[in-house]
Amino acid sequence: MAALPFLLRRFRELRVVDETSEQALIREGILTLADLDLAIADERPLTADATLRRAAGMLGQEARPLTLGRAWDVLDGLIDSLTRNCPLLHSIEASGPARRAEPVVSGLVVVARAADPARAIESIAALPTITDVLHRTLRRILVLFEGCEVDIRVATADEYGSLLFTTTGPARHVVDVLKRRGPRLSASETEVYTNAGLPYLPAETRDSPDAIDRAVRRDVPHLIRREDIRGDLHMHTTYSDGRDTLRRMIESSHALGYEYIAITDHSEHSAASRSLTLDDLARQRDEIAELRGATRDLTILHGIEVDILPDGSLDCPDAVLESLDIVLASLHDSAGQDGAELTRRCLEAIRHPLVNVITHPANQLVGRRPGYDMDYAAIYEAAAETGTALEIDGAPSHLDLSGERAREAVEAGATVVIDSDCHRCRALDRQMQMGVGTARRGWIEPGQVLNTRSLPDVRAFIARKRAR
Numbered sequence: 357m358a359a360l361p362f363l364l365r366r367f368r369e370l371r372v373v374d375e376t377s378e379q380a381l382i383r384e385g386i387l388t389l390a391d392l393d394l395a396i397a398d399e400r401p402l403t404a405d406a407t408l409r410r411a412a413g414m415l416g417q418e419a420r421p422l423t424l425g426r427a428w429d430v431l432d433g434l435i436d437s438l439t440r441n442c443p444l445l446h447s448i449e450a451s452g453p454a455r456r457a458e459p460v461v462s463g464l465v466v467v468a469r470a471a472d473p474a475r476a477i478e479s480i481a482a483l484p485t486i487t488d489v490l491h492r493t494l495r496r497i498l499v500l501f502e503g504c505e506v507d508i509r510v511a512t513a514d515e516y517g518s519l520l521f522t523t524t525g526p527a528r529h530v531v532d533v534l535k536r537r538g539p540r541l542s543a544s545e546t547e548v549y550t551n552a553g554l555p556y557l558p559a560e561t562r563d564s565p566d567a568i569d570r571a572v573r574r575d576v577p578h579l580i581r582r583e584d585i586r587g588d589l590h591m592h593t594t595y596s597d598g599r600d601t602l603r604r605m606i607e608s609s610h611a612l613g614y615e616y617i618a619i620t621d622h623s624e625h626s627a628a629s630r631s632l633t634l635d636d637l638a639r640q641r642d643e644i645a646e647l648r649g650a651t652r653d654l655t656i657l658h659g660i661e662v663d664i665l666p667d668g669s670l671d672c673p674d675a676v677l678e679s680l681d682i683v684l685a686s687l688h689d690s691a692g693q694d695g696a697e698l699t700r701r702c703l704e705a706i707r708h709p710l711v712n713v714i715t716h717p718a719n720q721l722v723g724r725r726p727g728y729d730m731d732y733a734a735i736y737e738a739a740a741e742t743g744t745a746l747e748i749d750g751a752p753s754h755l756d757l758s759g760e761r762a763r764e765a766v767e768a769g770a771t772v773v774i775d776s777d778c779h780r781c782r783a784l785d786r787q788m789q790m791g792v793g794t795a796r797r798g799w800i801e802p803g804q805v806l807n808t809r810s811l812p813d814v815r816a817f818i819a820r821k822r823a824r
């Protein structure tokens with residue numbers, strides 16, 4: 357059997373479709389789960405069949421989604437290959453859930469424009485980096501790339517906006533906007549929204565249930581962007597479980613143009629594969645002092661990511677924490693405690709005058725473990741009251757606070773900080789971008805983010821709490 361798109365292959369195996377209904381799906385362009393979601397949201401007659409809907413739900417579970425980090429690895433590789441080898445393609449962009457910065461990505465989509473889409477599709481099919489072509493029309497090619505199914509769509513310039521908008525999703529949002537707008541084709545996404553009588557909504561906000569309401573009220577603020585970020589306050593080195601040395605992490609941060617960074621390795625009793633003894637911390641302090649000379653326009657803060665112990669105390673003496681520039685604290689280990697006990701632990705750390713940031717506050721593991729069941733309202737309130745920042749952690753395994761929680765936190769008056777929590781220098785920028793994408797899902801604005809501020813303002817934020 358020739359290779360088929362995942363959806364059609366599973367539909368055949370499950371005997372959800374016969375030959376006639378399979379042809380009907382293909383004719384309608386329903387080749388991926390995203391197509392099917394959209395057709396169902398749009399209430400197309402073909403999708404009224406109950407068996408097909410049940411199977412769609414089941415396949416959604418089965419599709420083995422990717423983390424956002426892995427999705428970007430594949431998409432960047434493919435976009436790079438298309439950019440180098442297919443000169444007919446322009447405006448090549450990742451679309452779908454990755455563009456919305458969803459923590460778990462259920463389908464990979466790339467869109468591009470070309471004067472002659474059919475010829476462009478031919479040039480894509482001929483790429484040696486493509487392992488297999490699963491389906492192909494004049495404007496679309498479903499391929500296997502690095503073991504993943506990717507839907508590549510090509511439009512002419514005058515319909516590119518419609519294509520980017522529709523493939524970005526989510527299905528509910530697409531159908532709701534298109535209902536307001538009629539079937540006109542648009543060259544840009546801004547035009548799609550203008551035709552619907554709405555201001556432009558950034559891709560990351562489109563999962564919010566109130567996105568369209570906010571657009572109707574003209575309540576769409578300028579959201580945080582990667583270029584607003586002036587420093588990264590959370591990263592690891594080989595002093596604890598990082599893969600790269602202190603020197604390399606500093607050099608890479610310098611190359612990114614940051615004004616300041618904080619080096620924040622794990623405290624002694626954290627469950628990390630390697631952690632810092634107090635001796636290590638002293639050695640690290642000396643090495644940072646030496647390296648400061650080499651990067652004069654980058655300020656290196658010496659910090660720590662200290663574990664919050666089961667009794668709520670910190671895994672490092674106060675006298676040592678006091679000697680550091682910044683202190684991050686984390687509930688890495690639940691110690692079998694319930695939500696109420698974990699909340700008490702977290703609040704105790706927030707009320708500690710030397711703790712400046714709570715890292716990945718919910719301690720979720722994307723796709724594997726939901727966040728702790730804590731009293732988040734109490735945590736946001738205490739953070740706001742004490743001047744403690746709550747982190748949006750850009751590591752693809754964390755992406756925590758989630759966009760939704762970050763939004764609640766700033767609404768409660770708390771300050772957030774967006775960090776990479778990076779363990780290797782080549783991911784510093786990528787993880788910061790994913791943190792920013794997560795923040796944008798929470799409608800976060802630059803003024804609500806600690807590390808959009810100047811270094812003196814960051815230092816003042818820390819000093820204010822210490823003075824309390």
Ligand SMILES: [Zn+2]
Pocket residue numbers: 661686688715716
């Ligand atoms: Zn951590």
Ligand SMILES: [Zn+2]
Pocket residue numbers: 590591592661715777
């Ligand atoms: Zn960390």
